[in-house]
Amino acid sequence: MVTLAAAPDLIAEGSSLRVREVSKSFAPADGNVAERGEETRALERVTLSVAAGELVSLVGPSGCGKSTLLRLIAGLDAPGAGELWVGPEPITAPSAERGLVFQDPNLFPWLTVRRNIEAGLVARGVLREKRNEVDEFMRLVGLEKFAGAFPHHLSGGMAQRVALARALINHPKVLLLDEPLGALDAFTRMKMQDEVLRLWRARRTTMLLVTHDIDEAIYMSDRIVILTPSPGRIERIIAVDLERPRQRSSPEFLRLRGDILELLHFAGSTAAA
Amino acid sequence: MNATPELIAPPSAAPAPASPSVHSDGTTIPPPAFAKLFRRAPADVAARALPAALGVALIVHRLAAKNELANETQLYTQFLTGLLVAAGLAAVAQIFWTGLRQWLRENCPILAAAILLLGAWETITAGFRWLPMPYFPSPAGVLQSLVNDRALLFDSTWHSLLLLLGGYALGVAVGLVTGICIGWFPFARYWGMPVLKIVGPIPATAWIPLAMVVSPSAIFSAVGLIALAVWFPVTMLTASGISNTRASFLDVARTLGAGRGYLIFRVAIPAAMPSIFIGLFMGLGASFLTLVVAETIGVKSGLGWYVTWAQGWAEYGKVYAALVIMAAFFSTIMTLLFQLRDRVLVWQKGTIKW
Numbered sequence: 001m002v003t004l005a006a007a008p009d010l011i012a013e014g015s016s017l018r019v020r021e022v023s024k025s026f027a028p029a030d031g032n033v034a035e036r037g038e039e040t041r042a043l044e045r046v047t048l049s050v051a052a053g054e055l056v057s058l059v060g061p062s063g064c065g066k067s068t069l070l071r072l073i074a075g076l077d078a079p080g081a082g083e084l085w086v087g088p089e090p091i092t093a094p095s096a097e098r099g100l101v102f103q104d105p106n107l108f109p110w111l112t113v114r115r116n117i118e119a120g121l122v123a124r125g126v127l128r129e130k131r132n133e134v135d136e137f138m139r140l141v142g143l144e145k146f147a148g149a150f151p152h153h154l155s156g157g158m159a160q161r162v163a164l165a166r167a168l169i170n171h172p173k174v175l176l177l178d179e180p181l182g183a184l185d186a187f188t189r190m191k192m193q194d195e196v197l198r199l200w201r202a203r204r205t206t207m208l209l210v211t212h213d214i215d216e217a218i219y220m221s222d223r224i225v226i227l228t229p230s231p232g233r234i235e236r237i238i239a240v241d242l243e244r245p246r247q248r249s250s251p252e253f254l255r256l257r258g259d260i261l262e263l264l265h266f267a268g269s270t271a272a273a
Numbered sequence: 274m275n276a277t278p279e280l281i282a283p284p285s286a287a288p289a290p291a292s293p294s295v296h297s298d299g300t301t302i303p304p305p306a307f308a309k310l311f312r313r314a315p316a317d318v319a320a321r322a323l324p325a326a327l328g329v330a331l332i333v334h335r336l337a338a339k340n341e342l343a344n345e346t347q348l349y350t351q352f353l354t355g356l357l358v359a360a361g362l363a364a365v366a367q368i369f370w371t372g373l374r375q376w377l378r379e380n381c382p383i384l385a386a387a388i389l390l391l392g393a394w395e396t397i398t399a400g401f402r403w404l405p406m407p408y409f410p411s412p413a414g415v416l417q418s419l420v421n422d423r424a425l426l427f428d429s430t431w432h433s434l435l436l437l438l439g440g441y442a443l444g445v446a447v448g449l450v451t452g453i454c455i456g457w458f459p460f461a462r463y464w465g466m467p468v469l470k471i472v473g474p475i476p477a478t479a480w481i482p483l484a485m486v487v488s489p490s491a492i493f494s495a496v497g498l499i500a501l502a503v504w505f506p507v508t509m510l511t512a513s514g515i516s517n518t519r520a521s522f523l524d525v526a527r528t529l530g531a532g533r534g535y536l537i538f539r540v541a542i543p544a545a546m547p548s549i550f551i552g553l554f555m556g557l558g559a560s561f562l563t564l565v566v567a568e569t570i571g572v573k574s575g576l577g578w579y580v581t582w583a584q585g586w587a588e589y590g591k592v593y594a595a596l597v598i599m600a601a602f603f604s605t606i607m608t609l610l611f612q613l614r615d616r617v618l619v620w621q622k623g624t625i626k627w
């Protein structure tokens with residue numbers, strides 16, 4: 001439905017990402033001493049490398065530490081142990097180089113669609129030089145008509161597209177997606193999957209996608225990382241060697257799907273997908 | 274998500290929420306039953322209700338005025354007659370003018386009721402003299418006092434306005450700064466919050482003895498007292514709004530490259546705006562109260578002073594005239610603040626509940 005503006009420059013924007021032996025625990029929740037449980041071990045010795053421009057999915061039952069891992073990579077939290085690197089640089093703090101999109105679009109309700117998309121440019125103080133890019137990104141996600149609308153007027157899918165554009169306008173080297181399509185209906189979700197793939201192809205951003213939906217993981221990613229809960233650990237990494245665009249009902253697709261479901265069941269999941 | 278400001282508003286938030294009648298767009302959300310009642314009434318019936326009410330008031334006035342001096346009641350006769358002519362013209366004009374018809378249909382019932390109330394007031398005061406004089410003058414007497422003393426009343430209103438704006442502006446400015454600091458910086462919260470919690474709830478008027486000793490002039494102490502009265506709710510609600518900023522907004526902003534300035538001024542403050550406005554409304558209510566008391570005590574000007582002064586001379590017509598002016602004055606300012614809020618919080622339209 002949306003055509004790309006001009007010829008997308010196919011320069012690799014992405015950066016490689018390395019996670020080495022990362023662990024993270026959370027102190028027990030506040031409460032009286034007697035009720036306090038043990039600390040939650042959200043992640044334990046997770047090691048993962050993602051190549052520049054790769055799209056990797058994280059799949060696993062709720063509470064296995066997927067969001068925690070993404071927050072560590074974003075720099076919003078610090079790991080208890082281990083190291084994280086983007087390209088040659090260690091991760092110490094949040095940065096515009098690592099965009100994060102949540103399941104809830106978290107648009108700033110007091111800003112119009114256009115101002116939401118501009119937010120990253122304003123935050124970095126480069127709005128004046130890059131103002132022309134705002135239009136480009138609005139077109140990229142097909143929202144020109146809603147430039148002046150406030151977020152509460154948008155549908156879920158539209159809001160999530162604004163959130164994507166807002167993250168992408170900083171040309172992040174890594175884009176972290178935490179169940180970004182989880183709240184959408186099946187039809188909108190499939191459309192948005194294609195849009196995310198299109199953005200990914202156009203910008204070659206490294207993407208790390210958390211999802212509950214195994215079909216989505218197979219349809220979109222180069223590799224799928226399967227995590228097990230308490231403590232969160234990497235169970236298996238599966239390469240998806242299907243040709244793009246992928247057919248959701250091809251025999252290879254379905255076989256892979258069956259394998260992963262079995263694996264998740266074996267991993268003790270209650271078929272979280 | 275915007276539920277917090279409503280939840281944290283303590284019952285003393287009354288000044289703001291309790292005045293829905295002055296809500297600038299109150300006409301767009303009439304209570305359902307009420308709206309239904311008048312949607313059924315044809316416009317010309319509504320339009321005729323107003324001249325009818327004025328006619329009744331005029332007759333009451335003619336009868337009641339027999340007991341009073343002619344030169345004290347003439348003005349009121351003219352006032353009612355003028356209104357009657359205007360209402361009659363409007364009743365005719367609405368046949369051709371749709372906008373006016375709409376306006377009349379919505380406002381005639383309440384206006385007619387107000388006119389009838391004036392008639393009732395005149396009946397029990399000037400008419401039957403059920404209420405002791407001179408404490409309860411008739412509306413004609415009040416109008417006469419208002420017009421006779423207009424120069425002094427205007428001057429008093431002007432002084433009250435200056436004092437109020439000075440004190441309110443100062444209180445809001447300081448309150449916003451302290452509120453933002455307490456809401457954002459943990460050390461400011463640690464040191465500031467106890468002070469706020471202990472000093473804040475003392476009514477500003479309780480400081481009057483101290484203010485009279487400390488301050489070089491009555492005006493200074495009045496401005497200071499009003500500012501103090503405004504400062505507390507503004508600080509409290511600003512701080513609470515800032516510290517309740519949704520963490521995910523701050524997280525998103527950080528991953529977009531935001532520094533501290535952006536986080537405070539472009540995320541936390543806009544997010545706190547609904548709460549800040551509750552503070553501004555509460556502060557405004559407190560400032561009215563403090564203004565009137567401060568004027569009564571030290572300052573020798575303003576509406577508060579005028580009321581006490583007129584009472585001293587037992588000129589109750591003037592007392593009520595000043596009260597009428599005060600009502601118009603305060604509710605105008607309140608309406609302006611409502612309009613400012615509607616403008617600043619457009620993004621919230623639809624979720625606003627008061």
Ligand SMILES: Nc1ncnc2c1ncn2[C@@H]1O[C@H](COP(=O)(O)OP(=O)(O)O)[C@@H](O)[C@H]1O
Pocket residue numbers: 026027040041042061062063064065066067068069
């Ligand atoms: N801020 C936090 N404080 C305490 N415990 C947390 C916090 N964040 C996450 N956890 C715990 O860490 C575990 C992993 O959480 P999360 O990363 O959100 O899982 P997922 O995204 O895979 O569903 C859960 O048990 C959760 O309760």
Ligand SMILES: [Mg+2]
Pocket residue numbers: 066067068178
């Ligand atoms: Mg999660």
